Amino acid sequence: MRAAVAVVTIVALLAFPPSLGAFLPGIAGPAAASSPSGPSPSSPHLFPSPGAEFAGARRSVLLAEVFYFAYRDNEYVVLENVGSDSLDLAGWRLSDLEGTVVFPENSTLVAGARAVVTRNATSYREDTLDEPEFAYGPGSERRMLVTHAILQFNNEGDEVLLLDPNGTVIDVFVYGGSPYGGAGWFGTPARTVSRGERAVRMETDGRLLDSDTAADWDSLRAYGLGQSAIPFAPMVAQGGATAFLSPDDSLEILDGLIDRARLRIWASLYTLTNPYLSTSLQAAAARAVDVRVLLEGQPVGGIDPREWTTVLNLEAAGGSVRFLADDRANGTFARYRFLHAKYAVIDGAVTVLGSENWGEHGFPLESRGGNRGWNVAIEDQHFAGYFESLFLVDYDPRRRDSLPMSSFTPILAENNDTASNTTRPFAIESVRIDGPLRVTPVIAPDHTLRENAVFGLLRSATRTLDIEAFRIARTWGDLPNPYLEAVIDAARRGVQVRVLLDGTWYNTEDTDPTDNDDAVAYLAMIAERESLPLEAKLGSAAAHYVTKFHNKGVLVDGERVFVSSLNWNRNAATRNREVGVILESAALVEPFRLAFEHDWRDDVTAPLANAGPDLVAHVGTSVVLSAAASFDDVAIVSYEWSVGRNGRTVFGRVVEVMLHEAGVVEVLLTVRDGSGNEGLDTAVITVLAAGPRISLANPFALPMATLLAVNLAFIWAYFRRRRATGKGLSDEDEMEPRG
Numbered sequence: 057m058r059a060a061v062a063v064v065t066i067v068a069l070l071a072f073p074p075s076l077g078a079f080l081p082g083i084a085g086p087a088a089a090s091s092p093s094g095p096s097p098s099s100p101h102l103f104p105s106p107g108a109e110f111a112g113a114r115r116s117v118l119l120a121e122v123f124y125f126a127y128r129d130n131e132y133v134v135l136e137n138v139g140s141d142s143l144d145l146a147g148w149r150l151s152d153l154e155g156t157v158v159f160p161e162n163s164t165l166v167a168g169a170r171a172v173v174t175r176n177a178t179s180y181r182e183d184t185l186d187e188p189e190f191a192y193g194p195g196s197e198r199r200m201l202v203t204h205a206i207l208q209f210n211n212e213g214d215e216v217l218l219l220d221p222n223g224t225v226i227d228v229f230v231y232g233g234s235p236y237g238g239a240g241w242f243g244t245p246a247r248t249v250s251r252g253e254r255a256v257r258m259e260t261d262g263r264l265l266d267s268d269t270a271a272d273w274d275s276l277r278a279y280g281l282g283q284s285a286i287p288f289a290p291m292v293a294q295g296g297a298t299a300f301l302s303p304d305d306s307l308e309i310l311d312g313l314i315d316r317a318r319l320r321i322w323a324s325l326y327t328l329t330n331p332y333l334s335t336s337l338q339a340a341a342a343r344a345v346d347v348r349v350l351l352e353g354q355p356v357g358g359i360d361p362r363e364w365t366t367v368l369n370l371e372a373a374g375g376s377v378r379f380l381a382d383d384r385a386n387g388t389f390a391r392y393r394f395l396h397a398k399y400a401v402i403d404g405a406v407t408v409l410g411s412e413n414w415g416e417h418g419f420p421l422e423s424r425g426g427n428r429g430w431n432v433a434i435e436d437q438h439f440a441g442y443f444e445s446l447f448l449v450d451y452d453p454r455r456r457d458s459l460p461m462s463s464f465t466p467i468l469a470e471n472n473d474t475a476s477n478t479t480r481p482f483a484i485e486s487v488r489i490d491g492p493l494r495v496t497p498v499i500a501p502d503h504t505l506r507e508n509a510v511f512g513l514l515r516s517a518t519r520t521l522d523i524e525a526f527r528i529a530r531t532w533g534d535l536p537n538p539y540l541e542a543v544i545d546a547a548r549r550g551v552q553v554r555v556l557l558d559g560t561w562y563n564t565e566d567t568d569p570t571d572n573d574d575a576v577a578y579l580a581m582i583a584e585r586e587s588l589p590l591e592a593k594l595g596s597a598a599a600h601y602v603t604k605f606h607n608k609g610v611l612v613d614g615e616r617v618f619v620s621s622l623n624w625n626r627n628a629a630t631r632n633r634e635v636g637v638i639l640e641s642a643a644l645v646e647p648f649r650l651a652f653e654h655d656w657r658d659d660v661t662a663p664l665a666n667a668g669p670d671l672v673a674h675v676g677t678s679v680v681l682s683a684a685a686s687f688d689d690v691a692i693v694s695y696e697w698s699v700g701r702n703g704r705t706v707f708g709r710v711v712e713v714m715l716h717e718a719g720v721v722e723v724l725l726t727v728r729d730g731s732g733n734e735g736l737d738t739a740v741i742t743v744l745a746a747g748p749r750i751s752l753a754n755p756f757a758l759p760m761a762t763l764l765a766v767n768l769a770f771i772w773a774y775f776r777r778r779r780a781t782g783k784g785l786s787d788e789d790e791m792e793p794r795g
């Protein structure tokens with residue numbers, strides 16, 4: 057009975073002005089000085105009843121953001137005026153039903169504007185580089201009035217209420233283990249965020265969602281404190297662009313760009329261990345180029361000693377290096393889970409980015425083995441300016457997580473990204489095109505969940521969709537991988553889909569139920585069950601003479617390509633700093649298409665053709681040609697013989713041909729395996745004329761036969777020499793095409 061009376065009393069008090077609310081802890085009472093920082097108390101079971109007055113559709117102000125799981129004393133709330141008129145918030149309150157703060161007089165919030173209310177304005181400014189509008193703790197901003205107790209959120213679960221001067225509940229945010237069941241919220245609480253992350257209300261078409269449920273707040277993305285808000289900006293690059301591949305000629309192209317720099321090189325990288333690139337960066341700094349490098353401070357496994365030596369030498373040469381890292385001893389969490397980007401802007405004119413870290417696997421010496429990766433260099437000042445702005449936001453020395461070498465203590469650990477001893481028997485040439493070229497930068501986590509970025513690219517496929525990736529997670533925790541589901545949807549539309557994933561052991565572990573082999577199995581199951589034009593498989597890096605398939609690329613309709621550092625797992629898309637670009641050009645797509653076709657084939661080794669020994673025959677007699685000594689590591693499926701300059705073609709492992717004219721005939725053997733790889737070899741047939749029978753009774757017969765044999769032997773030797781020196785048939789000798 058007493059509980060029922062208490063609830064009725066609370067509801068009644070909420071409807072009265074603040075002066076009458078002194079009887080309700082946390083809602084009203086005399087203004088008091090801010091209490092010192094401390095752990096958030098649990099919420100008592102005191103909240104408005106479901107029948108309390110609620111502004112509903114009349115609301116003009118909404119809670120837009122709540123930072124409750126702080127690692128310092130700078131919890132804050134963001135309000136947005138979603139109405140069409142300015143509003144004076146004087147007398148309005150923010151409460152968690154234990155502590156309450158009240159807006160002072162003349163607290164005007166204009167239409168469309170936001171206001172930040174923080175506990176500690178100094179800490180807020182240090183962590184965000186922004187100015188709050190109000191504070192209820194340390195700081196010089198306008199002071200909120202504190203009634204009864206300071207506003208202090210519980211990390212595990214709480215509620216944030218926005219009330220007008222009459223005590224009407226205007227908006228509510230409920231999260232975690234909060235038992236709140238009052239006005240302004242329906243259903244289960246929103247999910248809790250991790251430490252250092254913000255709860256952010258989602259938007260659609262620029263308007264805050266407003267269903268009064270967890271659906272307004274539960275986003276796939278994680279919002280770290282101080283993260284960027286880079287504009288999404290498709291643009292047209294007027295300059296040229298070069299598409300190039302790793303391992304192929306990646307080192308030559310990137311090293312050349314560094315060597316030609318005259319003004320500045322700004323690079324944001326996960327790792328930097330390549331000795332040749334490091335030497336070139338040091339040389340650039342020594343010639344007074346402004347070299348700045350931002351590196352991940354806590355890469356998986358630690359910082360390689362070679363990288364640490366490199367950055368010491370780079371700073372000694374005049375460069376500047378900073379690390380993006382936690383500094384938890386000083387209450388700092390990095391803005392991003394990993395700085396996983398791989399890009400550089402050179403002279404404010406050329407931007408180079410791709411899938412590869414700046415190590416010896418990503419950028420190996422010519423003809424040496426390395427990762428399969430895709431890279432692009434875009435020559436356009438507007439595009440370069442966009443990425444320079446991004447770099448300055450992340451590198452900014454004012455940021456507490458942007459640490460100079462003097463303040464950074466590395467955890468050193470050697471990694472296995474060392475030069476490969478393998479050689480590559482083939483390479484795919486880079487392609488450069490002139491602008492204009494439509495380009496769309498995609499920055500994580502800012503853009504990766506936008507409907508018109510990666511999702512838009514996947515949904516634009518009408519004919520073909522090819523994905524080559526180092527890692528695609530089967531699921532994102534307990535949720536489907538939305539990228540993978542978009543790929544399946546493309547197949548359901550009739551698009552021919554192929555997905556090639558790296559098959560290295562650490563991407564196919566039995567103990568991980570969501571890695572590449574599980575993604576492949578899932579796609580195969582869907583394809584079979586629904587009879588979809590969808591293929592997925594694991595690629596063998598060793599069979600393709602690469603270290604691993606480290607790419608993170610997408611090809612659409614042979615006309616558009618996504619080149620990026622973005623792996624398809626949840627951290628990469630929602631917590632990491634990643635960069636990529638969508639390029640629209642069939643010509644620029646071509647080297648990536650060729651690389652994908654090559655990588656998709658299970659067998660890339662050409663057969664070894666053997667056309668047999670050179671032969672001597674007479675006109676009108678049969679000659680047996682045998683390719684029995686030819687070899688392939690899998691199987692030869694086709695033997696094709698082209699005989700003579702007219703290109704007469706016969707098929708078979710062993711064939712019989714008849715020659716009707718004297719002379720020297722060259723035979724070309726082409727053998728093919730099931731993957732379309734070809735091997736070639738040639739043989740020479742010396743054809744002798746039938747001539748008169750030799751008789752000892754005719755004294756001229758033997759000398760004449762001897763002379764003929766000598767001449768034919770000379771002709772045979774001449775063709776043998778041409779063959780030995782690698783000279784083929786001249787244009788005039790080319791065989792007629794078959795069929």
